[in-house]
Amino acid sequence: MHFEHETLGQRVLFGTGTAAKHLAAEVARLGSRRVMVIASGSAADAAATLIDAIDVVLVYTDVAPHVSIEKADAARKAAAETDVDLIVCVGGGSTTGLAKAIALTTNLPIVAVPTTYAGSEATNVWGLTEQSRKTTGIDNAVLPISVVYDVELTLSLPVALSVASGLNALAHCVDSMWAPRTDPINQALAAEGVRALSSGLRLVVSNPDGPAGREKVLYGSYLAAVAFASAGSGLHHKICHVLGGAFDLPHAQTHATVLPHVLAFNAPYAADAEQRLASAFGSSTATDGLDTLRTDLNAPRALRDYGLTERDIPEAVRLIMPNVPAGNPRTVTPENLDALLRAALVGAVPGQ
Ligand code: NAD
Numbered sequence: 001m002h003f004e005h006e007t008l009g010q011r012v013l014f015g016t017g018t019a020a021k022h023l024a025a026e027v028a029r030l031g032s033r034r035v036m037v038i039a040s041g042s043a044a045d046a047a048a049t050l051i052d053a054i055d056v057v058l059v060y061t062d063v064a065p066h067v068s069i070e071k072a073d074a075a076r077k078a079a080a081e082t083d084v085d086l087i088v089c090v091g092g093g094s095t096t097g098l099a100k101a102i103a104l105t106t107n108l109p110i111v112a113v114p115t116t117y118a119g120s121e122a123t124n125v126w127g128l129t130e131q132s133r134k135t136t137g138i139d140n141a142v143l144p145i146s147v148v149y150d151v152e153l154t155l156s157l158p159v160a161l162s163v164a165s166g167l168n169a170l171a172h173c174v175d176s177m178w179a180p181r182t183d184p185i186n187q188a189l190a191a192e193g194v195r196a197l198s199s200g201l202r203l204v205v206s207n208p209d210g211p212a213g214r215e216k217v218l219y220g221s222y223l224a225a226v227a228f229a230s231a232g233s234g235l236h237h238k239i240c241h242v243l244g245g246a247f248d249l250p251h252a253q254t255h256a257t258v259l260p261h262v263l264a265f266n267a268p269y270a271a272d273a274e275q276r277l278a279s280a281f282g283s284s285t286a287t288d289g290l291d292t293l294r295t296d297l298n299a300p301r302a303l304r305d306y307g308l309t310e311r312d313i314p315e316a317v318r319l320i321m322p323n324v325p326a327g328n329p330r331t332v333t334p335e336n337l338d339a340l341l342r343a344a345l346v347g348a349v350p351g352q
Contacts, residue, residue: 001184003183003184003185004181004183005183005185005186005230006230007185007230008122008123008124008140008143008226008229008230010122010143010144010145010146010147011026011145011146011147012146012147012149012222013025013026013146013147013148013149014149014218014219014222015149015150015151016150016151016152016211016215017150017152018150019050019113019148019149019150019152019153020049020050020052020053022148022150023050023051023053023054023088023111023113023148024053024054026111026146026148027054027055027086027088027111030086030109030111030145032054032055032085032086032109033055033085034055034057034082034083034084034085034086035051035054035055035056035057035058035084035085035086035087035088036056036057036058036059036060036078036079036082036084036086036087036088036102036108037051037056037058037059037060037088037089037090038060038061038063038075038087038088038089038090038091038095038098038099039059039060039061039063039089039090039091039095040061040062040063040091040095041063041091042091042115042156043090043091043092043095043115043153044061046090046115046153046156047059047088047090047091047113050090050113051088054088057082057083057084058078058079058082058084060075060078060098062074062075063091063094063095063098064094065094065250065251066094066097066127066129066134066244066245066248066251067094067097067098067100067101067127067128067129068128068129068130069128069129069130071098071101072098072101072102072128075098075101075102076101076102076105076106079102079106079108080106084108085108086108086109086110086111087099087102087103087108087109087110087111088110088111088112088113089110089111089112089113089144090113090115090153091113091114091115091116092114092115092116092118092165093116093118093119093120093251096110096112096114096118096120096121096144097120097126097127099112099144100120100126100127100142101126101128103141103142104126104139104141104142107141109144109145110142110143110144110145111144111145111146111147111148112144112146112147112148113147113148113149113150113153114147114149114153114218114221115153115154115156115157116154116157116161116165116252117154117162117165117166117168117169117217117218117220117221118165118168118169118221118225118251118252119168119169119172119221119222119224119225119228120225121144121147121222121225122144122147122222122225122226122229123143123225123228123229124138124139124140124142124143124229125137125138125142125229126138126139126142129245132245132246132248133245133246134241134244134245134246136241147222149218149219149222151211151214151215151218152211154214154217154218155208155209155211155214159204159205159208161252162201162204162208162214162217163201163204163205163256163297163298163299163300164250164252164253164255164256164299164300165221165252166197166200166201166204166217166220166221166297167201167252167255167256167259167294167297167299167300168251168252168255168256169193169197169217169220169221169224169225170193170194170197170198170224170259170290171236171237171240171255171256171258171259172190172193172221172224172225172227172228173190173191173193173194173197173220173223173224173227173228173277173280174190174194174236174259174262174263174277174286174290175228175231175233175234175235175236175237175262176189176190176224176227176228176230176231176234177190177231177234177270177273177276177277178234178235178266178270178273178327178328178329179228179231179232179233179234179237179325180231180232180233180234180325180326180327181230181231181232182231182232182234183230183231185230186226186227186228186230186231187227187231187273187276189223189224189226189227189230190223190224190227190231190276191276191277191279191280192220192223192280193220193221193223193224193227194220194277194280194281195220195280195282196216196217196219196220196223197216197217197220197221197224198280198281198282198289198293199213199216200212200213200214200215200216200217200219200220201213201217201293201297202293202296202297203216204217205296205297205298232325233325234325234328235262235265235266235324235325235328235332236255236258236259236262238320238323238324238325239258239262239320239340239341240254240255240258241323242316242319242320242323243258243303243308243316246315246316246319247307247308247312247316248307249303249306249307249308250306253300253305253306254303254306256299256300257299257300257301257302257303257305257306257344257347258303258344259290260287260290260291260294260350261340261343261344261350261351262340263277263286263287263290263350264287264350264351265330265336265340265350265351266328266329266330267285267286267287267351268330269329269330270329270330273286273329274286277289277290281293287350287351291350301347302344302345302346302347303341303344303345303347304345304346304347305347308345309345310342310345313338313341313342313345314338316341317334317337317338317341320337321334321337324337
């Protein structure tokens, strides 16, 4: 084996019903006295129950998907005006993304309290959107210093969104198998992520209010994000990144819909990844494993259900082609990418 691997450093505190205690302990450990809490929508109530024991100077709620430059600037200004010394973000990837946008220009530390399975809390990747074009970058300043996971905070996530978000996490695992910096360490994390996510998501669907499935999915989504942060963005993420930014498609559902098509596209050209994934799914092939899981979960199927149209495909191909990773297992051409997107658009059987 020959490889170079980098592990990002962060503390992870995981439990059920333990977020308030863990958060207070982290704030005390960091010696923070002027905390900015970012939480919006459904997470605002949850955040209110977590912050009694910490010194909060600002509760910020102006969060929206795809972090626009305008929203980022407004949040940075609010943080500067209140002289905050720590950001605590409670919510999904959009909330974590806003915290990262502030940290990018201020170096303020972040403690993340995730309530979805997006996994942004475990990566040093930031994303900002300006005039329908999403820019991402890597900077260790945006990596949360600590992550506080509490299964109870995820119980309110509706089943359909839990499935989409969990498949977004699964996409981190699958894409890690052939991403530019893939190596045996992030592949091992990704394979364990697939095992936890596929068994956990089935339990969430059969018993959404029980903690057992949620616990596995939250654990799996962390492994998935660590694998992804280490391996980098593969073909799947490059496709979804363009679709989300240029056509304003919802993040988790787009990942859930595109994933089986990228897997079917690459798997015949990536024997080792195929075998690792098949074994993690407990299935004869990786594509069968994902198809069966998606059927069991009643997963999102067609991009047209989320606003993409046939007219958008040529523009999507044009925007994606320059971003295709050089080491993708299968050579990507405008023609086969067009066919992949058309299959995802209508929810055709992957790979046919
Ligand atoms: P999101 O944060 O927009 O949340 C989706 C919806 O779920 C929102 O309406 C939110 O209010 C609601 N919600 C969140 N938690 C809930 C809960 N526990 N109960 C009920 N409702 C809840 O979406 P997301 O899928 O979590 O994150 C997507 C964003 O994260 C995208 O902008 C994406 O680019 C980014 N992301 C970044 C990285 C990274 O490494 N930088 C990784 C993954 C995702």
